[in-house]
Amino acid sequence: MPPILLPPTPCAVNSTSRTAGDAITHRNRKLTTRRQHCRISVTTSCSSSPLSVAPALIANDPTARAFSALFKAASSPSPASPSLGAQLHAQAVVRGFLRDGDNTILSTAILNFYASCREPDLARRVFDRMPRRSAITWNALIKGYAHAGRRDEALALFRCMTRQDRVAPDKYTFPALLSGIGRNHGGGCVRELGGAVHAQVVKSGLDKDPFVGASLVSMYAATGALEDVKAVFDDVDTLDPVVWSSVISAYVNCKDEEGALITFYKMLCQDIKPRQFVYSSLFAICGSMSMLEMGRQVHAHSLKNITNKDAAMTNALLTMYSDCGCISDAWRVFNSNDIVDVISYNSMILALGQHAHPKEAAELFRRMKFSGLIPDEVTFLNLLSAFNHAGLVHEGLHLFDSMMDMEGIEPMYQHYACVIDMLARSGEIEESMKTIKEMPFEAETPLWRIVLGACSKHGDIETGMKIAKMLFHMEPYEPTNYILLGNIYARLGRWTDTEKIRSLMEKRGIDGDDAFSWIEMGQRTHRFGVDDRSHPISEEIYRNLDRLIGSIKAAGYVPDTSFATHSTEKDRREESLRYHCEKLAFAFGDLASPSGDTLRIMKNLRVCGDCHSAYKYFSLVTGRKIVLRDNHRFHHFYKGACSCGDYW
DNA sequence: TTAGGGTTAG
Known part of the structure; x- marks a missing residue:
């Protein structure tokens, strides 16, 4: 088993307060109010929002401008809860700041707040009371409906804006609108609508704008239209790093990992410095493909180029190491992460579950709550999954029953599943x-x-x-x-x-998925199918596998022919198990790497029971650690045993 | 007021 490094207790929340000064800080944003004298700081890993300082602010007789600042801070990047906003909104009304709706700055801030927290109908009520409308207010309203997934209403508003109010769309309008269209994940004539909006973009002369271009790219990526992505990319200002990161993520969304990597290389060739977003996408690719060496290289690259790591990038890195079978590296990333949020914990709990460490997952869950972070539905799902992997039915059922009581989280379909x-x-x-x-x-x-x-x-x-x-x-x-x-x-x-x-x-012409396994070796990925003889050193691989099977049989391995499904004769059934893809991949890895090295092998389907047994013996007779990732979880084999305890 | 990235049953 790899050593598990225990993480230090994170200290997530740090609220100091109500002393001298007049600034409210939230995620590097500093806002100044004039009359009230309160200073409250909230760290980035905190789950509270600037609106939590609202009572202190209100008690200090704030100005309309202070209200505006607070709404603005609460809107981004993680919007506060709408109910808190509504309370503050009511206070602003009581103080007469919104009489006749004629305080454009405050109204716009409230409108934006409701739009950010996906309450477009509340935003609409503010909008309707405003005597003056501008592109800014229209854009905020469109964004509110688009982000709430109410695409048709966003489009209707766009038509109202341009045809009835005759307000010209600007570079902020199209990103708001396009994000709503793409949000539908390719369903319901997205391509047609997106194409029509794209035509409007061109008509407005905004097709070179990087923000608009990035939105067009992600809209086309949602429909799987890589050709359109490339066409947009050709038109926009390609020196802008944001467009590059959109295109890389478009390739990832369209499952063209190679295209994403090639785009990354092109980006480097043009001397464009990647930002966190790009590294997040690349880590996701390396993880999903189990490309550990590539992942390590990208990680090293990010260390050189990124000085201000953020939570998303670090969480993607953590998941990459876990997906590549390196749970201790995932722990190291988690430990070194200054910014630990709910997703960091969720990712680490998931990783521990997949790697058969349910107790550590449960311990981390306790630490998460101790740190002040509030578990969400994904936390419970991941911890349930950790118990499931280990067959801890009693613990799992207890957790499921306590979800509502502990955190008031109603079990979703996935929890039941x-x-x-x-x-x-x-x-x-x-x-x-x-x-x-x-x-x-x-x-x-x-x-x-x-x-x-x-x-x-x-x-x-x-x-x-x-x-x-x-x-x-x-x-x-x-x-x-x-x-x-x-x-x-x-x-x-x-x-x-x-x-x-x-x-x-x-x-009936139905084909099952062909099983295949792969292993990274010498900066190349070697792929094997069942009975596959296409590898250049196939003969040596088969010879090594026959030798290994002989050794493990001598050590006690008995082929489990109940996993053979193709034949009726016992000998032939045994034969049909012998050259399963995961056995071939191991035989190759054993041949191609120094003895004692850990082998990391992947399989597209669930590992076969006979191969699972053979792998235990392989680890025994070769002395190697073997990490096998199937489409379900990780198995760590060492000294004749598997981390799953033969329960999977 | 804008865009693009991270966790989610098996």
């Missing part, structure tokens, strides 16, 4: 079915598939058959349903039925 998975996987199939019936959501097919998989594992054929029948009806062309049912038959030794399922798939 996690608990149902937890019950089913531990063999409580009946209880999991009961929870599905009782939960306030309709179970979706992936959840049914989880229970079907558990039925296969625990031999509950009756329930499994019922679920399979239902799934075939709901999704007749989903390969996993066929594969899971085939597995149930295979586990029972009903090879004829297994073959029937396979031929049914063939007849």
Whole structure:
């Protein structure tokens, strides 16, 4: 097991207050009020907002200008709660600052505040009372509706602004509008609407503006239209780093990781200094592809170029190391992070869960609360998942039951799904079915598939058959349903039925995902399929694997042919397991790296049970640590045992 | 008043 470094207790909240001075500081913003004498500072890792100083401010008989400053501070970058804003708004009304709506500065600040905290209807009420409208107020209102996901209303406002009020859109209008269009994630004629807005951009002569360009890029990226992204990129001022970071993130969104890396290199060639945003995207790529060496290089690059790290970049770095199988590096990043926020904790709790450290995850959860940060629904989901990975059903159910009581968080569909998975996987199939019936959501097919998989594992054929029948009806062309049912038959030794399922798939033209594994070695990624002989040193790899299998058999390994699904004869079944992709990847890694080195291997699907057993023996006979990432979690093999405790 | 990045069942 890799050493787990315990993090120091973070001190997240630091509120000093109410002494001399007249400044309110929030995330490097300094605002000055004139009459009131209160000084309150809030650190960046704090979950409170500038509005928490509102009572102190109000008690000091503030000016309209002080109110404006407070609303402005509360709007960005993390908007405060709308109810607090509403209270302050009421105070401003009581003091007569908004009589006839004629205080443009204060009204605009309140309008912007409501727009930032996604309360566009409240923003609209302020807007409607303002006697004078300008591009600034229109832009704020459009942004409010767009950010709240109310695209059609944002578009209607844009038409009102330009046609009825005859206010010309400016460089602030289009980013607000376009973000609302892209927010729909490609659904509902986004491309058509986006194209129409793009035409307006060109008509307004704003197509060279970097902010507008960045918004167009992200809108087109949301529709998957990489060609349009590139066209916009060609038109705008490409010396602006923001546009480059938008394009890199567009490639990431469109799953073109190579394109993102090439764009990054081009950016460096043009001497454009990357900012935090770019590194965040690159860390996400390296993590998702498990490119540890590349990730380390990008990390080193960021250390040279970024002096003011921010939470998002550091959290992306933490996740990158975890995704690459390096949980102790993820801990190091977490420890060195000056700015620890809720997402930092969530990311680290998730990482610990995936790497089979449920106790540390629970301890971190306690420390998070002790630090003053308030866990959110993702925190609970990640901790539930950590318990699920370890089979800690009792702890998981207790956490689930206490979510509402502890933090008032109503369990969402994902929380129920996690608990149902937890019950089913531990063999409580009946209880999991009961929870599905009782939960306030309709179970979706992936959840049914989880229970079907558990039925296969625990031999509950009756329930499994019922679920399979239902799934075939709901999704007749989903390969996993066929594969899971085939597995149930295979586990029972009903090879004829297994073959029937396979031929049914063939007849219907359904292909399952091909399994493949990969390993990074010598700055290259080596990929292996099942029975794959395409590698340049394939013969040596197969020879090494045969040798390794001989060694592990001598150490006690017995091939588990119940995981073979392709054949009816025992010998052939054993043969079909021997050259699984993850075994080939290990045999290659063992051949290509110095003895004693840790091997990090990835697989696109869940690790097969026989390979899991073989890996334990591989770690025993070679003395290597092996980290295997499948599409589910991490397995750390060492000295003949796995961190998952054979529960996965 | 603008844009772009980080965590979320398996």
